[in-house]
Amino acid sequence: MMKGVMAALGHELELPPAIRMHCRAAEIALELEGRRLIVTRDLAEEYRLTVDEEGSSTTYSNAKDYANWFMGLLTESAPSLTNKQKQEAILYPSIVFPAFWVDQDHGWTQDYWTPPNKNFLLDQRQEVIRFLIGLPPRHPFRARTAFEEAKAALEKTEKSIELQRFVINRLERDERFVQGETPRLEQRKAQIEQNLEDSRVVLELIRSTTNVFDRELSALEAQLATLDARDGALGKRREQLSLVFSELEGEEEILTANVQATDLLRQFCGREDCLMFQHSDRSFGRSLLFLKDQIKDMRRTDGQLSREMATVAEEKRLVQAKISAKRAERAAAVEGSPQASISRQLSSLTNELVEVELKLAKLRQLATEQERFNRLLDRREQEVIAVTAARPHGIRGVGALSDARRLLSDSVQQWLTTLGTKNFNGAHFDDDLNLFVDGERFSITTHQSGSTRTRIVLAFHAAILEVALARGGNHPGWLLFDAPKQHELDQADFDAYTQRLQMVASRYPGKLQIVFSAADLKTQFEAGDEVWAPAFAVGGGLRFLGPTA
Structure with a gap:
């Protein structure tokens, strides 16, 4: 079993033949820094590990890729040795x-x-121990650039620490947390939930009182939604009509100008029966008449749409009035019921429960941010050591x-x-x-x-x-x-x-x-x-x- 655990983690070891013959895979569940993972080692393949995390799945078919992933669980910057x-x-x-x-x-x-x-590895045992306890490597690869890389990593971490400190200070300032408040809030939450559970029968009675009103309100709100949709459709049609109307008016202005220009040009003939611009005159005139007819039709359509929208607006106003009246009737029915005072208490408890859960969520967020802050401080300590160790012309x-x-x-x-x-x-x-x-x-x-x-x-x-x-x-x-x-x-x-x-x-x-x-x-x-x-x-x-x- 212990070998199976290590095999599932990716260790290279020999398993008994019976295990390889009868077992398809070795699987292990991990939780690291809040991350939940399932690692499955296929025993039939030479090297095949699958990692599942929150719905995503990644398969590794060679030791190097898996090593990069696994070491990434333990550190954000695995050493190059x-x-x-x-x-x-x-x-x-x-x-x-x-x-x-x-x-x-x-x-x-x-x-x-x-x-x-x-x-x-060179001094492999020492390198492993150094890695685990947070010392820089004994034999880092490309040591000439290690100092610059270590300094850049430290500067990045320093910025992250300042940002994280700001986040924590803002949470503490805005929420005004009290030391040791979480247990009291958890206890109060459990108490409220129990009170609400104990009052379940009263809630059912209140619901039975309001069921008729709720059904009527639901129907009215559905009717209002239909009117809203109709009003929106009419508005879109009117916007489109307005756009077309503007274009037609522009065409009308152009044709009117053309007709006036033709009249002026005809004066060059000096004869009333001059036929030089007869074709253009007829073409512009017919087009202008056609446009004027179109514009007249569009105006009639626009008027109809305006009247329809006014009718829909009035219907919406009436439905909204009915909804307001029905809600008032519902509130009066609840207020006049024998459970009214209890209902107010339950409403107050429900509001308090929301506030308590919100405060607990903020406290959990603060704890998460503080844990992240502590990890950053640990990382900075390691990176300060790495900078000191990689500094040129010094004892490492x-x-x-x-x-x-x-x-x-x-x-x-x-x-x-x-x-x-x-x-x-x-x-x-x-x-x-x-x-x-x-x-x-x-x-x-x-x-x-x-x-x-x-x-x-x-x-x-x-x-x-x-x-x-x-x-x-x-x-x-x-x-x-x-x-x-x-x-x-x-x-x-x-x-x-x-x-x-x-x-x-x-x-x-x-x-x-x-x-x-x-x-x-x-x-x-x-x-x-x-x-x-x-x-x-x-x-x-x-x-x-x-x-x-």
């Missing part, structure tokens, strides 16, 4: 997953493991790295103590973010074994998560532990570990999700925790997977 061939490379999910997923094959033997064919990010090393060292020490680790003389991280335990770099060949090695691995992953959250890094907030029985701890130590994880989660609400695969678990769970137990009876035992029918 350098591979072992000194070429440009990106972070793929498969090399980031081992930093927060512990598989049962290799994960419990060392703090970060990837197969040789997946270890292609020494202060930020030193601070991160100190936080990681303190955190892993505390986690090892929480887990009841015995016989160890301290742990710390060096400049390359390697973990040292008892003065020796922790690896698959060091002397720790059994539950001590398990405790170190648990402490390492918890420390990376805790420091990433404290620094506003790019960690998704997930820890997934595939822990078979032979790797389980004493129950008291495991409970201490989970209790401290709960404390971290309380400091960063909505940011953490921890998943354990364990047998014979006796932990006392709290509100919000979930246990997923096997539900399929197969071969005499319970299994997580089974036939669909």
Whole structure:
């Protein structure tokens, strides 16, 4: 099941043949920063993942495109890194997953493991940790332009912060919010809704009183709508007629001028029976008479339209008067009913409910804007570090790295103590973010074994998560532990570990999700925790997977 979760997320790993034979796909639902996503991995295809979000669907058929999308969920500016061939490379999910997923094959033997064919970045382990905790890369590609790009990104974020601060200040000023007002408003909303629900019978009685009026009002409003449509159609016809009328009057003026010009020209003949302009005279005269007849007809039509529009206007006035009178009758009937006083109370409650819901919506908007503001502040912190690290002629990010090393060292020490680790003389991280335990770099060949090695691995992953959250890094907030029985701890130590994880989660609400695969678990769970137990009876035992029918 744990491998299925990671496969659905896009991890490159081998699934059992039976799973590939009987399962069509692995599917997982994600929620990140309010975004709800469904990722489906087609197990029959070599590489095919489909992402569904709010009705839209995108399919990725290669690892690079999917990597760009997935890393975009964790950061707005994924780093451009350098591979072992000194070429440009990106972070793929498969090399980031081992930093927060512990598989049962290799994960419990060392703090970060990837197969040789997946270890292609320069200082890959360090680059992954740097990315998760918000440090700039150790080997950025094209470092010569990194400083300018980092400065431009920082300036853009500074502008976004100022804009976001203005939005929040305006909301707070316009709405005049009271600290801790949301619970009171939620309680009042629930109370009003309950009062309205309790008064449902009264509302039904009021509706029965007004049904006749409502039907008559509906018919009158439909009649008024028909008259409005007719009035609009007549108005359009009159506008068209006016346009044609203007054109005809223009033609009439031209023809009149032509006739007058013909009369003047005829005087050149000096004879009354001159036939020189006879053809033009007849043509202009006939056209002028025809136009005058047309204009006369148009004026008659215009008069008819004016009278029709006046009639429609009068009919509309009468219908509107009837609607006003009917509404007054309806109001009087409601006012005169035994439920009148209750109706006024319900109306007041309904208005108050609208106001309360509007205020809650504004409070939710303010919370969203403040969360966006906090994310911008976290991003600015990372970008300030990036600018410092990329600045030419200086020591790259020494202060930020030193601070991160100190936080990681303190955190892993505390986690090892929480887990009841015995016989160890301290742990710390060096400049390359390697973990040292008892003065020796922790690896698959060091002397720790059994539950001590398990405790170190648990402490390492918890420390990376805790420091990433404290620094506003790019960690998704997930820890997934595939822990078979032979790797389980004493129950008291495991409970201490989970209790401290709960404390971290309380400091960063909505940011953490921890998943354990364990047998014979006796932990006392709290509100919000979930246990997923096997539900399929197969071969005499319970299994997580089974036939669909």
